[in-house]
Amino acid sequence: MQDFWIPENIKILKNEPLSRHCSMRTGGPAAAAAFPKTIPSLTELVRTANEQNIRYLIVGNATNLLFDDRGFDGLIIFTGGLRGVLWNANTVTAECGVSVTALAREAAARGLSGLEFAYGIPGTVGGAVYMNAGAYGSEIADVLVSSDYLRGCDVFTRGYCAHAFAYRSSIYRKTGEVILRAVFSLVPGDPSEIRARSKKHMSSRRESQPLEYPNAGSIFKRPPCAYAGALIEQAGLKGKRVGGAEVSEKHAGFIVNRGGATTEDILRLIELVREDVFRKTGILLEPEVIRIPY
Numbered sequence: 001m002q003d004f005w006i007p008e009n010i011k012i013l014k015n016e017p018l019s020r021h022c023s024m025r026t027g028g029p030a031a032a033a034a035f036p037k038t039i040p041s042l043t044e045l046v047r048t049a050n051e052q053n054i055r056y057l058i059v060g061n062a063t064n065l066l067f068d069d070r071g072f073d074g075l076i077i078f079t080g081g082l083r084g085v086l087w088n089a090n091t092v093t094a095e096c097g098v099s100v101t102a103l104a105r106e107a108a109a110r111g112l113s114g115l116e117f118a119y120g121i122p123g124t125v126g127g128a129v130y131m132n133a134g135a136y137g138s139e140i141a142d143v144l145v146s147s148d149y150l151r152g153c154d155v156f157t158r159g160y161c162a163h164a165f166a167y168r169s170s171i172y173r174k175t176g177e178v179i180l181r182a183v184f185s186l187v188p189g190d191p192s193e194i195r196a197r198s199k200k201h202m203s204s205r206r207e208s209q210p211l212e213y214p215n216a217g218s219i220f221k222r223p224p225c226a227y228a229g230a231l232i233e234q235a236g237l238k239g240k241r242v243g244g245a246e247v248s249e250k251h252a253g254f255i256v257n258r259g260g261a262t263t264e265d266i267l268r269l270i271e272l273v274r275e276d277v278f279r280k281t282g283i284l285l286e287p288e289v290i291r292i293p294y
């Protein structure tokens with residue numbers, strides 16, 4: 001990547017291993033990684049990258065990503081430092097780097113219901129809106145009112161209807177615009193009941209998911225009328241390994257890094273699973289995890 005100028009007062013690391021920053025713990029170095037803490041510094045970074053023709057990628061907690069083993073030949077902008085939250089009666093405005101689990105916990109404490117499903121999802125508000133994250137029969141689309149985003153260097157507001165929400169998808173997957181913040185509408189309820197629902201979801205995650213190993217959540221999208229994990233298990237693929245990557249013994253819908261896995265190991269295992277499940281059931285699984293090319 002060419003040399004470039006980065007605004008002062010923004011933490012920037014050169015040649016930063018991406019395996020340190022993603023939940024799968026794989027991937028080579030980013031030419032540069034920036035960690036802005038405010039919306040103006042994020043905006044300034046994006047403006048600088050655009051002006052200097054620097055390739056960049058906005059990343060939240062990197063819990064749904066597979067970085068290339070060669071790394072990323074550009075600038076990765078991590079949003080985890082943008083944690084502003086504003087509560088106003090039944091609505092909350094959260095900056096893109098806010099943890100959705102932390103937001104759900106605070107909503108419960110305030111007696112506001114609607115985010116219980118998100119308690120335990122390890123991503124940020126930006127990643128959750130981009131992906132339309134969901135669980136236990138609910139999703140971000142059920143609570144989102146609007147989002148602010150950057151197009152070029154200008155800030156726009158997008159209302160609910162313009163988000164084109166679909167299963168694990170929003171308009172942002174097409175536009176690639178930077179989500180700055182989102183507004184959610186919640187419903188008053190009994191704090192202890194809300195907390196109990198959230199905790200129930202967390203326990204069920206701990207019981208069913210291989211949280212003891214690095215992973216990126218469900219590797220495949222849910223196919224119509226079936227569960228990816230069940231299809232993979234029925235195909236006899238639990239425990240199947242390529243290098244350090246393994247189809248989890250605990251939940252076949254997860255691929256875990258058993259130590260020393262590369263992204264290439266994971267991609268080869270994904271292809272092996274897709275081919276085998278397709279041969280046995282006629283269903284072609286589509287990856288949910290997003291591959292980030294070098």
Ligand SMILES: Cc1cc2nc3c(=O)[nH]c(=O)nc-3n(C[C@H](O)[C@H](O)[C@H](O)COP(=O)(O)OP(=O)(O)OC[C@H]3O[C@@H](n4cnc5c(N)ncnc54)[C@H](O)[C@@H]3O)c2cc1C
Binds near residue numbers: 124128129134215217
């Ligand atoms: C243990 C585990 C459990 C999980 N459980 C669930 C679950 O129950 N339901 C579910 O839906 N997902 C689940 N996931 C997957 C993941 O947590 C979600 O997809 C989450 O929403 C991703 O958020 P993130 O901040 O990590 O996004 P990232 O992985 O960092 O990014 C995902 C995509 O969003 C884009 N993006 C991120 N922030 C912005 C922004 N501010 N502006 C524009 N684009 C942005 C990135 O460029 C990337 O394309 C799980 C993952 C793990 C590891």
